[in-house]
Amino acid sequence: MTRKSDEPGARKGFLGTLNSDVAPRVFWPAAGFIVAFVGVAMIWPEDMYRAMMEIQGWIVRWFGPYYTVVVTGFVAFSLWVGLGRYGDIKLGKDDDEPEFSLVSWFTMLFAAGMGIGLVFWGVAEPLNHLAGIPNRASGVEIMDEQGAQAALVQTFLHWGLHPWATYVVVGLAIAYAVHRKGHPVSIRWTLKPLLGNRINGWAGDLVDIVAVVGTLFGVATSLGLGVIQIGAGLSVLDVVGENPGNLLYVVLIGAITLLAVASVFTGLKKGIKLLSNVNIGLAGAVLLFVLFAGPTLFLFRHFIQSIGQYLQELLRHSFDTTAMHGDAGTTWQSWWTAFYWAWWISWASFVGVFIARISKGRTIRQFVAAVLIVPTMLTLLWFTVLGGTATNHELSDEGSLVARGPNGGALLDANGVNISVDNDSSLFQLLETLPGGTILAGFAIIAIVLFFVTSSDSGSLVVDMLASGGDPNPPVWSRIFWGTAEGVVAVALLTAGGESSLTALRYTAIVIAFPFSIVMLLMCWASLREFKAERQLMHAIRLKHQHEELTERLREQGQLKSDDRDISDPTTSRE
Template sequence: MPTETSNGPSTTSTKTPEVATWVFWPAAIVVLLFVAFAILLPESAEALFAGIQSSIVSNFNWYYVLIAAFFVVFSLWVGFSRFGDIKLGKDDDEPEFSMGSWFSLLFAAGMGIGLVFYGVGEPLSHFANPRPGVEGTANQLASQALSQTYLHWGVHAWSIYVVIGLALAYAIHRKGRSVSIRWALEPLLGKRVRGGWGNLIDVIALVGTLFGVATSLGLGVVQISAGLESAGIITASEFGNIILILIITGGVLFSVLSGVAKGMKWLSNINLVLAGLIVLFLLVVGPTQFLLRDFVQSIGAYLQGFVGLSFSVGAFTGAEGEAWQATWTTFYWGWWISWAPFVGVFIARISRGRTVRQFVTGVLLVPTLITFLWFSVLGGTALYSELNGPGGLVGEDGTVNVEGALFAMFDQLPAGSVLTIGAIILIAIFFVTSADSGALVMSMFASGGQVEPKRWIRAFFACVTSALAIALLIAGGLQALQTAAIIIALPFSVVMLLICWATGLAFGREHRAFERAQRAALLEHIGDHYGLDTDEAPAPAPGARRMSIFRRRQHRGPATSATTSTGTPAAESAESAERAEPPTGVL
């Protein structure tokens, strides 16, 4: 930036650093040490993860559930309160995207590897092994299974994203800040966000995003392996998973280093179309009427039990309830919190010109409904198979192969092999786009908010994310992935609570400033509206004099003569008195 001298601005400028030193290196060191430990000492790492997960779930299970519910309340409050009209941009900014395009992009943000991985496996798991304490007939358990799935993927998940996305959209578009989590806390911390506190916040966000993206990539490669095994191409194994990660990471690096930005856009669009075709095909060849009725009914069941499900912590189910909570609800809340900076940046970027109310309504409503449709079609088809035949998706011992359940269901449908290949392509593209987009967002954090960070930084984070996914798979597979999400969410959840506080402060100040500006703009005319004192008394409104005379007569009573002692009519006398003594301006 130019430097000032006594004679004016100097031509000397300082070069913008490629990375934010106190953000990039601490985050890189933490993650690389973790990767080295997990790969070199996998058994010790697995035991450590299991112990940490047990400790966190035992002591903080209630905390994760409580803050997730709080984020829902906060999102609804900020969206539908007096702050709803605040614009995420300058006052004259128009939305960058049309409403239809904006909804499509929100839908793109809602689609990901996790939806494909758990689309069939989770509803089946809740059906075969329901939450401890839940009992009923097979049909009741099937309905409960979808309601529980909706809880994990619905309003709670997107409320977590709203907290980050809304704060970043306000900071970036309204205040002109760079793409960095620290600026979401500027209303609370002030100038301190530029120093050590800001660096710490960005390090936590960067490490959390790394683990969140790595968790998604780990799930994706496990399911790709299961799909290839179902198609008879390879046998699923840990070594095969590592090879798959390396191959797909090579494609990501080619994209990053070649700078083929349009390629990522085309891949994203292809994936949305492919996901839509799979849902449409299942609706046509599957139990269509059942799926449509199930979609409507399961939403009603979800809404009916929303509050109870939101605060369920398995308090009366002992160790069994804790284990179930760790596998499902606590894992999801941790995963969404660690994934929030990545999704938050995306939805903030596309929301310039929207109001707070439009932002909250769109982000909570559109992706949630699309997600519900996805689970009701894929999960509903699997549940219909178990209830009405042919079944076989749940093992005789009640276990569900989560990563392979999708392909087992496809085998029961017409063109099952085509569906299997389509699903593998879908997951692979999700892997590439998630890794590429995740590397871009993490590079922004690590470079101090640069919109176009250097390619070597993006390549570094693409490689580190893949290495982290490999390390987690080696150190315990799916359980290690879940544990990593739960662990990293604990410190970042504190940052998110502070962001809620900071957002409330910022919106409160904005609203008060607007009220002051509004009053200032009306100051010259406010006396006309409210009767306040002005430099010159305003002329009475038409009919006001006659009303004043009438009121005085009423006050004087019937004994008052129609004329005064001087012979002047009472009405004229009252009118003269009114002219002589103008209103005092009392409200």
């Protein structure tokens, strides 16, 4: 393998020192592209927003069905390798033990995977589907009990098996390449079975550059848009005014970035592990409080019923492209399912690399169970408790969480857009309806902040490993650089162009997801080739051992002379 210091561009002096710590053919192009994009987005925020929206919309319109088939295929692939004959292959050497305890391992992968998304959309998305935002193409026809059930099942689709299967594809391929084959922590090595040594060239560099840019853009976007939700929570608590300004957002991003940099500075086994454990514990406390302070018996029944309906309709929903709804169906897909599939793919490089890094010593079956099955069940429980409580409250107290128009229908703005649900504050609006809601809202805000910190520090570590040539323990200065870069990008875009700039950044991550989806398909192919080859080798070794044992036993019984060749050994050539 080529050392980083031997790569083109490495030389003596300050720049040479930097290049010796990083992979220059990945670090500099990725950093340059990020700076250029942010600069353009700051100068022309509306133009960049419209351009990226058009490109993203075009991809969704023309390739939405492609995403539907591909992501559903990832679910099938994950279940097959996890439950099939490859499940006992270890992601590491045969004598490797897991690096982290089961609880710490799970909390880290869950917090990095989608923790912040659950807090933001746990109440908002079921209410959106119930209200028919942006239209009724989802099949939720009216705001009644049946509509509330359908809204929750639709949410299950977007946050259940499909996104976690997307993470399995990338994480499993990287974990096998890194821990079993001994390659650096880099996406390119997953394609070595197909590309051979060409992964050391421009093709491998391009894959890692795309992963670095997509990861930083995704985390920065979530950070920028997320502080708006924190501001809404502080407004509900009367800590700030009704319209928090940019100054508050900048302070929040600065504080979160500082915590994330401190966490990634202390390393994976200290800061990131500790924050993930605390974060999941705090989110679990919020979940249990809502469960027992709300309609407890109803929620238990609702969970079981919704799980059954989700599994019953999984195949139909997985292939639903809303084709019979015309333009309304295309618009709905661009808001929800097709957008989600692209979004999960754009996050797969980040989450996949991170969970691969922490999964040494696990078997494929353990990996799939921990990344696919267990998180899915907890995710569905979260949406049932938060979303189920919200939809139930809205049905019993009409207009409390979903704003209604003059005739009781959807509330539309001047452009005819459905604005019935306030996504930023819907969580806090729900918490206010519960006993002790103000205190609970305070805990929720802390949980949101910590989820952002864990997403940011995990993302910084991933970007750093990729930009450092796959070093699992990259240099401290680059950890600080990438951690700070996420916050700086979020602040720059939020203050210069507001939500338009941040949304343009989000759409860019979605656009990047399209070529990366092809890389993921190649990962599946390469992984299956590797698993099949290893299984065949293990089978041959097992047969050889059986033949040797049989030969030794026959010799002991005198049925085979000591100088006779073992003719039963299939690995022995015959004259």
